[in-house]
Amino acid sequence: MLVVRVVPVGRARLVGAAVRRRLVPALTGSAPTASILTTPARCNSQLAADAHRRRHKNVITGPDAVALRLHRGHLVVQHPRWPVDDAFFSLAWLRDHCRCRHCYDNSTFQRKTDVRQLSSVGNPLHFNVNSTGTVLEIIWHDGHQSEYSMRWLWENSYVGARHREQRQSRLWQRCLWDGRRTSAEDLTSVVYDSFMTTEEGVRRLMKGFLTHGAAVVTGVAPTPAATQAVVERVGVVQHTMFGGVWEFTADGRHADTAYGRDELLPHTDGTYYSEPPGVQVFHCLAHHGHGGETTLVDGFAALNSLHQADPAAYELLSRVPCAGEYRDPSRRLHMVGDGPVIAHRAGAEPTPDSLLRLRFNPYDRAAARRGEPAEVEAFYGAYGRLTELLWDARRRLRLKLRPGTVILIDNWRVLHGRASFTGRRHMCGAYMARSDVLSRARSVGLLI
The missing domain is CATH 3.30.2020.30 (NE0471 N-terminal domain-like)
Structure with missing residues (x-):
């Protein structure tokens, strides 16, 4: 009544x-x-x-x-x-x-x-x-x-x-890590068949990706087509000047150090874009030789250490722009992307709790044409301090990519590198926009 x-x-x-x-x-x-x-x-x-x-x-x-x-x-x-x-x-x-x-x-x-x-x-x-x-x-x-x-x-x-x-934190929480306490076995690994045929497989991979900044799909056919299928199960291939799903060997085809055999120290890709790619995908299709292990570094863990040890350096790198560039005159390409090394969520306090993106690639730094003269020396000091943290070998997680294993890396958080190698190493990979990946995470109930 x-x-x-x-x-x-x-x-x-x-x-x-x-x-x-x-x-x-x-x-x-x-x-x-x-x-x-x-x-x-x-x-x-x-x-x-x-x-x-x-x-x-x-x-x-x-x-x-x-x-x-x-x-x-x-x-x-x-x-x-x-x-x-x-x-x-x-x-x-x-x-x-x-x-x-x-x-x-x-x-x-x-x-x-x-x-x-x-x-x-x-x-x-x-x-x-x-x-x-x-x-x-x-x-x-x-x-x-x-x-x-x-x-x-x-x-x-x-x-x-x-x-x-608070509800979001009960679904998953970011786990900061370094190579001293984390190994490749700690990364979430999902079998290809489960990933491609069930939403639960996608959810497991996405949860691991959000938690650690990297996750692995195993049992993938060692072909570009199968690699593309993995990418498209999550989102859309992001086309760049390198193509869609690209292949590369140490043939110097592009004006990029990745197309050689020397060691690459940890870095993020695409600092020469206005918005760097959100996800980096790698698949080793074949390697007849030695070396070439992939190295990963949790950039957010290093930034947390920097904030604790040197708040002034952290603040400076969150504010002063550091441009990246890519030049290939033979293709009439001159890409320039600008932005601070450390970016936070819009409207949030600039602390590690609100980290959004790390842009770090000393190889691709452009001429420093902006900034206050009085801050130039301080910027180099802060950037050097961060580099020491990111390139500390103890922070590196090492894994050997083999045919059949596809790794997805959060390019806004986790740095990747490569040990020097011998022989012929045939790789393929792709980029994905971060918005596409987060959209997929929402579709499986991981983002509220």
Whole structure:
């Protein structure tokens, strides 16, 4: 039975109704009996003032009640299943996130909202929760009607951001490592058949990739076509000046030190691009000779050490640009990419907890044409300090790539190198955009 209690509020200066009800808990699936408490709404300014003064006292009773009120341009929600006392939803944000057919195209997942109108969103005429307790309903000052799933609001708004991060950490956590405590056997390895035929195989590989910055698929046919199939199971091959899925030997075909036999110290690829490739894929198709072991270094672990030992160097490398370049006059190529050595997530504090990308390739550094003269010497000191950490042999994880083994490396985090070798070594590989890989991780439930 639905029980309705009406609380008188005095004079009838009504422009709508504010509704309080016990909500069917959207996050738990249980369904208690709903009781609705309805109060007439005053004019916008009076309503906000009254709601702020009452702070729900003498308005809503009962431990499971959901309370709604206006406060200084926000709709404030008190939800018994949400781990916050007051959830403040900006009225502009709510209007921007209306999902009706006039504001959002659900077939293309694109907005139709005119953002120029969002800076002057007035108080709504009416707001309440629907009879099933699952949907917030708003009638705006211009008569437009919006509906929001309470679950959707929690899962997609800034209100629940911190708690989404906590849920995310329970799915996987980044594991920093170095060669003293980690070996190739610690990297996640998935058999080709499982990877290609089951989503669980993809999920295992992606979880290992996110955790350690590298993961392996075994049992792959030693051909470029099979390698491409592995890549396309995760995302899309990123085409560059080297091609799509490329092959190389020590033939000097390109103006790049990778096309030789000498040792390559750990580095990241593509520092000469505006956005370096997100993932590096390698597959050794054949090797008739000795040496050529792949070396990996966890760049984020080294950056964590740098931040602890020399915060000033860390800060400088997070701010001062260091350009990379690739030149091949025979092909009329001169690529230049610019950006700091250390990049963090947008809007976050520049600390190791918010690391996004490391651009480190001393081989491909361009002429330093930017920066403050007073910081030049300090930059070389900071870059040298980081190089000492990254090239410390104790940090290196070594593995011998053999035909049938494909390795995926996070090029924004993990550096790769190669020992010198003899004989003929036939490799193939590819790049992938980071967005494609993260998209695949979301599809298997690893990113919220």
